[in-house]
Amino acid sequence: MFWRKQRKALERLHPLHRQLVEERRFSATLPSADWTALVASLAAHGQAITRRKWQVPDRAASTVVPMLRVLQEDMEPGAFLGVTTDLRGPVVSDKSGESRTLSVRPPIRSVRETFYTDPWLVVRAELRDGSVLELAVVDRVRQRRIVKKNRNGKIKTKTKSKPARAVRATRRLPKGMAVAEPAPRAPGWLTVRVQQKENGRTVLRASAKVSTHDDHRTLGQILTVTGELFRWTPPRASAATTRRSR
């Protein structure tokens, strides 16, 4: 049996870590402090597992783990943090959506266009200021499969993909929390909507279409979109502010 020692090491990993390695995805809701065990297990991955097939997806280290760290900082240890991540990539059968055939002319024989929707990171966090943060990072990919015949009669297939990434963040404020439009205003590529609910709560939503070229920039872009929601709620005035204004 091949990879016997590696397989045993894999069985000793944190359950979510193992699921991430084997299935490239996991979904769990745990108290904030319990995610530390997963991060520690992922940190030691390279020492335990060397098999290439069982490597952790790049986005786990570049985006998922940093997001866990950031959200843990803003949460009480017992508050629940839900994470659903799917790092299999967008071109998977269960992520495919609308598909159609485009009209063609020779030498093109057929063009099939398929759209894939890949929500690869979905997070829900109960923050310590009483608000609830929901975040979704969704890749939408248009894939065209082009079949053409050259003059020698050989048939060739070509595939073109065009990705787009959307980051959507929603913050549900606790009752009575004041909202004020910040200055300077958000840049044009970042859309913010404020919704006043009938139960007295305010919901802030921010969304943006960001670049897909560099995965290492994704974290900063997610945090910029999310951070915009926190600019709309000015910090509470303390004794310092009160006395200074007298």
Next chain:
Amino acid sequence: MTTPPMPPAPPPNRPVACSLLSGFFVLRRCGRPAAGACPSCGRPVCPEHFGSDGLCPECSRQVADSAYHRSWTYGYRRTHYENTPTVYGSSTWYPSFDQNDRDAFEPGGGDWAAASGDFAGGSEWDGSDGDAGGDWDSDGDGLVDS
């Protein structure tokens, strides 16, 4: 014969609290009892925030470039918010925050309530240093004194 009740013991001296700010979007002061001072910056730090190198996260951020490191968030928070003005087209937004602004995150806390830092007793604010002049109107003519 009954003995009179003993007076309540005086409250122990309040321990020095950890002065580090925690959080990323929602900042607040840690507030746990400090275990010692950071050898680099001298700020009181709790055991939770002492790194393996014996420094506070703010000082040891140079080595924490991996998100798996405990203190990574502190260094990344600083970098992220320093870059924020380029996103918003303003070079003055983040640098406009100072320690007093951060104190606003602490209800009833901060340097004013604790009478520490720049506002400790004997500073120029209370006039107890004997300096009657300064930038304040001490003679009531509505003009700033020179």
